[in-house]
Amino acid sequence: MLARILLYSRDASLLSTRSSVLNRTGLPILNANTLDEVESIAAAQPIAMLALCHTVTAAERQKAIAAVHRHHPEALAMNVESLGTSSTKAKRPNSPRATRLQPGFLAAHPPAGTF
Numbered sequence: 001m002l003a004r005i006l007l008y009s010r011d012a013s014l015l016s017t018r019s020s021v022l023n024r025t026g027l028p029i030l031n032a033n034t035l036d037e038v039e040s041i042a043a044a045q046p047i048a049m050l051a052l053c054h055t056v057t058a059a060e061r062q063k064a065i066a067a068v069h070r071h072h073p074e075a076l077a078m079n080v081e082s083l084g085t086s087s088t089k090a091k092r093p094n095s096p097r098a099t100r101l102q103p104g105f106l107a108a109h110p111p112a113g114t115f
Contacts, residue, residue, distance in 0.1 A: 003046040004028040007080075008038055008064055009053035018053065018080065035060060039067040049076040 005027055009015040015031050022029045030045060032038040041047070050068045052061050061079075068075050 003048035
């Protein structure tokens with residue numbers, strides 16, 4: 001089975017929009033709106049990357065990373081920021097980066113960039 005990108009956002013409309021855009025690229029995308037969904041999807045599906053939308057709190061990010069890491073230690077994590085405001089660009093001036101999932105990593109190294 002092909003590994004997928006798990007997109008996690010607490011905003012259903014934003015999740016739907018981002019998922020639709022990514023699906024057009026041919027990337028295999030799965031959506032989660034809650035931590036419980038992240039856990040159940042990670043347990044049932046091969047995950048290559050966890051994409052965390054800006055609507056997810058820092059505490060939820062840590063829990064989501066830990067949930068995916070339990071099942072897929074080789075998976076990557078990426079923070080997905082909102083585009084379009086100068087304050088967002090000022091806070092996140094670098095391009096996206098992906099990193100191996102490690103519980104506690106995001107707390108020590110907040111992701112930079114936008115997606």
